[in-house]
C-alpha cells in the first residue's frame with residue numbers, strides 16, 4: 001500500500017519500511033525546539049523528577065526566548081534566567097530576542113524530511129519545508145530530550161488539492177482561514193493536512209508557512225507540503241540541504257480530499273472567540289477597533305510587512321488606534337529596514353516593536369483592556385487571548401489589518 005508524506009517521514013524516523021495510519025512507532029527525532037512559554041517547567045522536571053538527568057544529543061536542542069522578550073516582570077526575568085543559565089551550562093543552541101521561535105526555526109534549522117518536536121502548538125509550520133513538525137507538552141519534550149526519541153501514533157492525512165491563483169488583494173491567510181472555517185476547529189483532529197496541486201506554484205514560502213502554521217487551529221497533528229523548487233530555493237539560500245524530499249504515493253490512502261480553486265477565495269475575518277468562526281471580511285465592515293497588530297509567526301514576515309507598508313504609505317494610522325507592527329525575526333526586521341518599510345510605518349504613526357510574539361500572545365506587549373477590540377494577524381482569538389476576558393479579537397490578513405488600522409474600523413484594502 002502506498003504511503004503519505006507523513007507516513008514516509010515517520011517510517012524513516014522509525015527505521016522501518018512502511019507504516020500506516022493508526023500504527024504506533026518509536027521514532028528518532030531530528031530537532032527539539034522549546035521557547036519561554038514552557039521551558040522553565042521542563043527544566044524544573046529535569047532537575048527535580050529525573051533519577052539520572054542527562055541530554056541524549058544536545059545538538060538536537062534549540063531554545064528560544066520569544067514570547068515575553070524583553071521580560072515584562074521579575075517572574076518572567078527569573079524564568080528567562082533559568083532557561084539562559086541551563087542552555088549555557090549544557091551548550092544548547094540558544095536564541096533570545098531575535099524573533100519568534102518558528103520563524104527562527106524556518107530560517108536556520110528546518111530541513112525537508114525531518115521529524116521535529118516543538119514545545120509549541122504551531123510547530124506544524126515546518127511542513128512548508130516538507131518537515132513533520134508537531135507541538136508537544138513539556139513532559140513529552142523532556143522524554144525526547146533525555147532519550148532523543150519519542151512515540152507517534154501515525155496520523156491519517158486530509159489532502160487539499162489547490163488549483164489556480166489567489167486574486168489581487170487576497171492572501172494565504174484568507175485561504176487558510178477559509179479552510180479552517182470549512183472543516184472546523186476539530187476538522188483535522190490528530191490528522192496531517194497535506195497541500196498539493198498546481199496552485200502551489202503560485203504560493204510563496206511566506207504563504208506556505210502561514211498556511212501550515214495555522215493548521216493546528218483545525219486540530220491538525222501536522223501540516224505537510226511537497227518540496228519543490230520554491231522550497232529548495234529557500235533552503236539553499238540558507239545553505240541547507242534536504243534530509244528527504246517525500247511525496248505521497250499515488251495509491252496512498254487519504255481520510256478526505258478537497259479541491260480548492262484559489263481564485264474563489266475572498267478576504268476573510270475570524271470573529272471573536274473562535275478561529276473557525278469565519279465570515280467574509282465584507283460582512284464585518286464598520287466594527288470599531290482600538291488596536292491593530294501586524295506580526296506573529298503567522299504573518300510577521302517580509303511579504304506581510306510589504307503588503308502593510310504599500311497600503312499605509314502616504315496615509316496615517318487612525319488617531320484612535322494603536323497600530324503595532326512586529327517583524328517575526330531580526331532577519332525580517334533588517335530586510336524591512338533596508339527596504340524603507342519600517343520608516344514608512346513610523347511615518348504613518350505605527351508603533352514598531354522588537355521581533356517577538358507581542359500581542360499574539362497577549363501577556364507581554366500591547367495587551368488590550370476590558371471592552372477593547374483588536375484586529376490581528378496573530379494565530380488565535382480565544383476569549384482573553386490578547387488581554388482582558390472582556391476584550392475581542394478579530395483575525396485577518398496583513399492587508400485587512402492594515403486597512404482597518406487606517407480606517408479605525410474593520411475594512412478591506414479595496415475600500416480605503
Ligand SMILES: CC(C)[C@H](C(=O)O)[C@@H](O)C(=O)O
Nearest residue numbers: 037038067119120121122379
Ligand atoms: C506558549 C506556547 C506554549 C503557546 C503554544 O503552544 O502555542 C503559544 O505559542 C500560543 O500560540 O498559544
Ligand code: SF4
Nearest residue numbers: 296297357360361379
Ligand atoms: S507568535 Fe503567537 S502563535 Fe506564534 S509562537 Fe508566538 S504566541 Fe504562539
